[in-house]
Amino acid sequence: MERVMGGGGLQLVLFSAGLLLLYRILVRLRTGAALQDAVVVITGASSGLGKECARVFHAAGARLVLCGRDAARLQQVVQELTASSTSSRPQTYTPCTVTFDLSDTATVDGAAEEILKCYGHVDVLINNAGISYRGNILDTHLSVQRDVMETNYFGTIALTQALLPSMVHRRSGHIVVISSVQGKIAIPYRSAYAASKHATQAYFDCLRAEVEHYGIPVTVISPGYIRTSLSVNAVTGDGSKYGVLDKTTAAGREPRDVAQAVLKAVRQRSKDVVLAGAQPNLAIYLRTMWPALFFKLMSSRARKERKPKDE
Ligand SMILES: NC(=O)C1=CN([C@@H]2O[C@H](COP(=O)(O)OP(=O)(O)OC[C@H]3O[C@@H](n4cnc5c(N)ncnc54)[C@H](OP(=O)(O)O)[C@@H]3O)[C@@H](O)[C@H]2O)C=CC1
Numbered sequence: 326m327e328r329v330m331g332g333g334g335l336q337l338v339l340f341s342a343g344l345l346l347l348y349r350i351l352v353r354l355r356t357g358a359a360l361q362d363a364v365v366v367i368t369g370a371s372s373g374l375g376k377e378c379a380r381v382f383h384a385a386g387a388r389l390v391l392c393g394r395d396a397a398r399l400q401q402v403v404q405e406l407t408a409s410s411t412s413s414r415p416q417t418y419t420p421c422t423v424t425f426d427l428s429d430t431a432t433v434d435g436a437a438e439e440i441l442k443c444y445g446h447v448d449v450l451i452n453n454a455g456i457s458y459r460g461n462i463l464d465t466h467l468s469v470q471r472d473v474m475e476t477n478y479f480g481t482i483a484l485t486q487a488l489l490p491s492m493v494h495r496r497s498g499h500i501v502v503i504s505s506v507q508g509k510i511a512i513p514y515r516s517a518y519a520a521s522k523h524a525t526q527a528y529f530d531c532l533r534a535e536v537e538h539y540g541i542p543v544t545v546i547s548p549g550y551i552r553t554s555l556s557v558n559a560v561t562g563d564g565s566k567y568g569v570l571d572k573t574t575a576a577g578r579e580p581r582d583v584a585q586a587v588l589k590a591v592r593q594r595s596k597d598v599v600l601a602g603a604q605p606n607l608a609i610y611l612r613t614m615w616p617a618l619f620f621k622l623m624s625s626r627a628r629k630e631r632k633p634k635d636e
């Protein structure tokens with residue numbers, strides 16, 4: 326009897342070890358999803374996180390289509406990438422560029438056609454371009470609320486919808502959007518930005534459910550602060566440029582590290598990734614699990630940050 330139990334035990338151990346090995350192989354296969362030769366479109370590729378994404382996807386052997394508003398700055402990125410290329414593996418490609426303004430949604434269909442002409446199809450669309458905002462709601466023109474929404478939300482979804490049919494037709498593709506922690510929680514003096522990122526989260530969550538059966542994954546990435554020019558480029562309530570590198574931005578994560586995390590999320594076809602520290606994660610948790618406390622914390626934050634002008 327003991328011998329039978331012993332044999333059964335051994336079989337169970339071997340079976341579990343086999344399962345574990347299979348799981349590890351599957352995880353490794355997922356981690357290694359190939360980007361060599363993949364056609365990767367990156368918006369907002371002329372600076373900050375977009376430019377770093379261009380570097381890491383280029384180094385991984387992707388065929389890039391870099392998008393932005395300024396042709397000369399995009400060309401500068403192309404030159405930097407090609408200058409850094411070596412002849413060693415993986416094989417790298419000189420990126421294509423497409424210049425357009427996302428806030429001018431009427432031009433986005435034409436831009437999508439140009440994007441498709443580069444390599445005939447798109448494997449990965451990384452919706453990264455965006456603009457932030459600083460201001461209190463009382464002093465903010467409605468046109469500013471609209472402008473931020475045009476770039477961050479309508480421009481992004483217009484490009485996505487223009488490229489989606491070709492992905493559906495091929496039953497292949499991957500859509501990524503760079504949202505923000507502020508797509509999950511709203512903090513004071515960021516109404517236009519937080520609203521645009523919440524809308525982004527909702528839209529891409531709907532899209533994920535709708536296109537999964539075509540084999541098209543959707544990845545929403547929500548970073549905390551990154552050391553870029555986002556705050557410098559932010560708009561204020563009257564539409565003027567904020568122009569200040571905030572301490573929170575300056576102390577943010579290195580764009581290179583965030584770009585590596587984006588690459589990993591694409592390889593793993595992750596659905597929803599928060600790239601932030603303990604405090605923002607706790608805040609996201611409280612917003613759902615203990616909203617009353619979250620709202621109190623945000624009110625107190627608003628009082629502390631209130632400028633003399635608001636009194
Ligand atoms: N930095 C941070 O702390 C965080 C950033 N994010 C998100 O990361 C993304 C990248 O921002 P980041 O790199 O930080 O900031 P940057 O200001 O450095 O980059 C923003 C990019 O978006 C492009 N862009 C802005 N407006 C438009 C437009 N109307 N049409 C086309 N392109 C446009 C800019 O291109 P152009 O050359 O034309 O100006 C620029 O390349 C944004 O979506 C942002 O919300 C998320 C969390 C934290």
Ligand SMILES: CCCCCCCCCCCCCCCC(=O)OCC(=O)COP(=O)(O)O
Binds near residue numbers: 506559574
């Ligand atoms: C009982 C103890 C509770 C402690 C809870 C801590 C709650 C702290 C609040 C944390 C708020 C985090 C805000 C993070 C915002 C962020 O990372 O935004 C990323 C951006 O998109 C930055 O854009 P911006 O233009 O705002 O610089």
